Amino acid sequence: MTLRENLRDRLQPIYFLGQNPITLTGAVLTTSTALTTIAFWFYDFFLPGPPHPYIGLLVYLILPGVFVLGLLLIPIGIWLRRRNLRHSGQLPVVYPAIDLRLPVVRRTLEWVGFATVVNLLILGTASYRGVQYMDSASFCGTTCHTVMAPEYTTYQNSPHSRVECVECHIGPGAGWFVRSKLSGLRQVFAVTFHTYSRPIPSPVKYLRPARETCEQCHWPQRFTGDKFLVNTGYKDDEKNTPQTDVLLLKVGGRTWQGSVGIHGHHLADGARIRYISTDVERQTIPVVYYTDDQGKTTEFISTDAKPTQQQLDKGENRVMDCVDCHNRPTHVFELPENAVDKQMASGHISPELPFIKKKAVELLKVNYPTRDVARQSIVAELNNFYRTNYAQIYQTRRTLVQQAGDEVAAIYLRNIFPDMHVTWGVHPNNLGHNDSPGCFRCHDGSHTSADGQTITNDCSACHEVLAAGEQNPKVLTDLGMK
Ligand code: HEC
Ligand code: HEC
Ligand code: HEC
Ligand code: HEC
Ligand code: HEC
Structure with missing residues (x-):
């Protein structure tokens, strides 16, 4: 049998059985999502910055899903039709020949061949781009905005702000990649049905061992x-004694x-x-x-x-x-005293303002209903404090007071997320022993x-x-x- 005859024998049943509603729906779905996806790639190419998270979700995850569904419907339709015909005894012994002399048949076959090649290319590109998109910090950090806001915000202010989330949370290799995508699927459900915990619990139970993540970049045996x-730090007296x-x-x-x-x-x-x-x-x-x-x-x-x-x-x-x-x-949640000390030491909050340490910490510890209210109240209260108690200073050093107000509010916004129940001290830092047990969990002498x-x-x-x-x-x- 020549190659040509072989090919014909295989194509005839597909061509014959392929003419059913399910297969045709599959073909329509595949073609239309393919065209939409390609159109978006052109658009994305000229777009400055990443797409809006929800558009990304649609184009990189949902559309390719529909595309694959369409592709799957094509053989499923063929299989179902074949089964039905066999059950009713109507399956032909010899399939009707494909008459290549008819132009409409030739064109259909050419078109199907062309579409198959294009579909494979799209599938390849879409999976690559989908994975690339899901591995980006903006996807991890902003798609489920409220949920990841605390971790994303602290991350952006940390020494690792240029390291992608996945470098620490997934690391290299196919096994962990699949594991993380499965757990990601569960998380999408949790977010959709609001069943996630607030705050997101720490420690991360199945965090990949540091040997396979941190040690890809840091060399632990290096002699530091x-x-x-x-x-x-500063005392809470009028002079803010250092x-x-x-x-x-x-x-x-x-x-x-x-x-x-x-x-x-x-x-x-x-x-x-x-x-x-x-x-x-x-x-x-x-x-x-x-x-x-x-x-x-x-x-x-x-x-x-x-x-x-x-x-x-x-x-x-x-x-x-x-x-x-x-x-x-990277997710460095501060305590109010330390955070104020740090901004004072670097001069962002001026240590020359009387009682600034005491007042700043006091304002940070108030229970505000929302972040917006917090920002406004902190700035207003601090201005108020100097206007009433230190009118002279308020007159002459207005910009310092204003700047201090903004900085104190910024500390609050970096650390407190009422929606996620993230407040002071929810995530203790183990590197030390002054603010939480840290090293002294083992080194307590007992x-x-x-x-x-x-x-x-x-x-x-x-x-x-x-x-x-x-x-x-x-x-x-x-x-x-x-
Ligand atoms: C430098 C490595 C590193 C990077 C980069 C990183 N993380 Fe983390 N992440 C950690 C570690 C370490 C923990 C805490 C693990 C523990 O205590 O078990 C953590 C914990 C978390 C937690 C659990 C809650 C918590 O605060 O402990 C979430 C959620 C999280 N990270 C999300 C993210 C997101 C989103 C990004 C990217 C925007 C990101 N992480 C980037 C290392 C990293
Ligand atoms: C993809 C590379 C990469 C990975 C993975 C990574 N780091 Fe880093 N890390 C860096 C870089 C780059 C810096 C230096 C940042 C700078 O100097 O501003 C850094 C800095 C640090 C510092 C010093 C911070 C400071 O305050 O100066 C510590 C501690 C650290 N990393 C710990 C970790 C731990 C723990 C992990 C794993 C959970 C980790 N890193 C994973 C790249 C990485
Ligand atoms: C027993 C606790 C402990 C363990 C375990 C530990 N570190 Fe550290 N590491 C420290 C302390 C403490 C410092 C100094 C903290 C500081 O800079 O304030 C430090 C500092 C660092 C620094 C900054 C060094 C510099 O020159 O500033 C890096 C980077 C770092 N560690 C990476 C790692 C990595 C990667 C691992 C795992 C392979 C690791 N550490 C394991 C306690 C630890
Ligand atoms: C097991 C190791 C360990 C032991 C033992 C230990 N420390 Fe520390 N200490 C640390 C580390 C780590 C830090 C945090 C450094 C940093 O801020 O990065 C620290 C920080 C400090 C600080 C500075 C706090 C700050 O934030 O400015 C003081 C003061 C201090 N220790 C005093 C002591 C005294 C006093 C003892 C003896 C009772 C002691 N430490 C025992 C590891 C230790
Ligand atoms: C999980 C328990 C544990 C934690 C947490 C821990 N260590 Fe240790 N550390 C040990 C053990 C165990 C030894 C070894 C004891 C020995 O030498 O017999 C040790 C030894 C040390 C030594 C050497 C002491 C010596 O004999 O010279 C130093 C320094 C040290 N740790 C610092 C730290 C610092 C700093 C931290 C916090 C950032 C820390 N450790 C956190 C368990 C711990």
Whole structure:
């Protein structure tokens, strides 16, 4: 049999059976969505910036869905018709020949062949563009606007604002890609039917291990050395008296002598830390296992927490990685005191305004019904405060007061999202020990092993405190920094 005859034998049944309403509907759906999609690609090409999220949703996800549905209807129609004919005994033994001498038949076949090639091209391009679109920060951050607003806002103000959400939340490889798309589907339902939790719970239960995300960009064994940290806060007196901490933080890493410092002790190749936490937020950690370079494992048990066996069995058993300390590398929710201190230290809120620290924190802690009300009230109240209590300052330093009002409102808008029940302290930062337990979840001096070792609580194990809460730290003058 020649190739030509072979092809004819295959095409004849398709041609004959293809003339049914379902197949024809499929062809119409496919063609019309294909034309719409192509038209949009041209439009998108000339569009500045990404499309509106809902238009993106339509063009990149819903239209291709209809397109694929149309494609599927074509063989389904053929199959159904064949089954019906067979049941009624009308299936021809020999299919009517396709008469290639008839121009209408020739043209139909040419058209179908051409459409198939075009459809394959569109399907390829649409899947590629769809995936590209779904992986963009603007899709993750703005499509379900209210839901992701807290994470998207903090992300935009962070050192990782140029890193796509998917680099940390999905990472490379097909397995996690499919997993994330399945979980994404569930999330779309949750958003549609308003069944999602407020706030979105943290920690993320199935976050990909940091080794496969953070470590694609950061090299954990790199020796970072000591980090010099100067942190200025302000008292809530009239003069906003400054109090400065100066720390030499021993971040460490790997040296020729082995692993040193904070990074070195938790991340060395041989040594590994595993722990059991008994609350969902991983804030209570009663048991820690430490395996040293020689492979010996020590069990540290908290003498304070006294967990029951049942709690331990129900608890989460987890290998420590970057995210156990850096749980807020990008979604950095601040506390009102720290946020005001930071803006004062950088001069955005002038420390020369009397009582500004006290007043700013006070205004930030009020329970406002909406973000809009908050912004207006904060600005109005702060102006009011200086107009009534410090009329002279209000006259001469009007711009400073105005600027302070705007900055305080901005702090509120960066951190508080009433719709999502995100308020102060909902997402604690584990990197430290002053505002939340952080390092002290294990390093509280009460985690002891059977042979009497303790996970250290020595202040100089992690940092040298060169000044704590001093108005004019001598060390800074000595270093020529003040
Ligand atoms: C630098 C890495 C990184 C990037 C980039 C990133 N995230 Fe996250 N995200 C995290 C980590 C780490 C957590 C907290 C994980 C934990 O504690 O288990 C988190 C938590 C979350 C949570 C859970 C709620 C919370 O605040 O803890 C949501 C929702 C979220 N991210 C959404 C996003 C969105 C949307 C983007 C992009 C706009 C994004 N993330 C970009 C690392 C990242
Ligand atoms: C796609 C690359 C990429 C990934 C993935 C990534 N980071 Fe980063 N990270 C960066 C870049 C770039 C910077 C430097 C930003 C700068 O200097 O402004 C940075 C900075 C940091 C810093 C220093 C922040 C500071 O305040 O200076 C920390 C800590 C950090 N990353 C932790 C993490 C953690 C934890 C993860 C995983 C959850 C992660 N990163 C994932 C690229 C990445
Ligand atoms: C035991 C807690 C802990 C773990 C685990 C940890 N870090 Fe850190 N890391 C710190 C501390 C503390 C600092 C200094 C914080 C600061 O800059 O204020 C730091 C600083 C950093 C910095 C900034 C260094 C610089 O030069 O400014 C980067 C980047 C970083 N870590 C990445 C990582 C990555 C990636 C991982 C996982 C492979 C990781 N860290 C695991 C505690 C930890
Ligand atoms: C999950 C428990 C856990 C958490 C959380 C934790 N650590 Fe550790 N850390 C350990 C264990 C276990 C050791 C090893 C104890 C030993 O040396 O016997 C250790 C060792 C260290 C050491 C070395 C101490 C020495 O003996 O010289 C430093 C420094 C350190 N941690 C800093 C930190 C810092 C900073 C943080 C918070 C950002 C932190 N750790 C959070 C469990 C933890
Ligand atoms: C397990 C490690 C560890 C131990 C032990 C430890 N610290 Fe810290 N400390 C940290 C880290 C990490 C930070 C946060 C640095 C940062 O802001 O990034 C910090 C921050 C501080 C700060 C500055 C707070 C600020 O925001 O300005 C002071 C002060 C301080 N520690 C005092 C102490 C004292 C006093 C002790 C002894 C009781 C102690 N620390 C024990 C890890 C430790």
